[in-house]
């Protein structure tokens with residue numbers, strides 16, 4: 031069977047076709063390449079933000095969905111990922127389905143610059159400094175006071191972190207820095 035047809039059929043079986051076919055087309059080039067946060071660091075990000083079941087977590091550029099999945103599965107939160115790259119969207123939606131997290135976790139296929147983040151109580155970010163600069167005015171405009179923002183490695187210029195945590199070794203010899211901001 032033709033690859034595209036097989037993919038669409040698989041997506042339909044998973045209830046993904048609607049979303050896939052009406053997904054927004056983004057005029058924005060990729061703001062950051064895909065580079066996943068190690069799982070041990072994902073847990074530290076969500077712990078630093080004190081994520082709890084009443085939270086709604088948004089991950090900006092959700093990649094394979096690992097932050098969304100852990101926020102929903104281990105921390106009991108509602109979690110939403112925004113991802114531009116369709117294969118990663120399909121991969122993360124399949125993982126949500128497989129883990130039966132549909133009631134808590136979802137992935138928007140679209141441009142992170144064009145979303146509404148007003149429902150968020152926690153936002154997770156692993157992007158580049160230039161992408162943070164593009165997102166900063168959007169977050170400043172949309173986020174409620176008290177919303178926690180956790181950044182992996184690249185801070186937001188102009189914001190003062192409430193907490194900064196250094197992870198000396200992620201288990202694979204790499205160090206990471208996390209920045210927690212609380213929206214005023």
Ligand SMILES: C[S@@+](CC[C@H](N)C(=O)[O-])C[C@H]1O[C@@H](n2cnc3c(N)ncnc32)[C@H](O)[C@@H]1O
Pocket residue numbers: 056058059060061062063064065066067089090091092093094096097112113114115118140141142143155156157
């Ligand atoms: C460094 S990865 C982080 C992935 C994930 N958040 C994590 O920490 O494991 C950045 C992600 O942002 C996505 N991305 C880049 N530009 C985007 C845009 N304009 N809208 C939505 N996603 C975008 C990339 O496809 C990539 O998956």
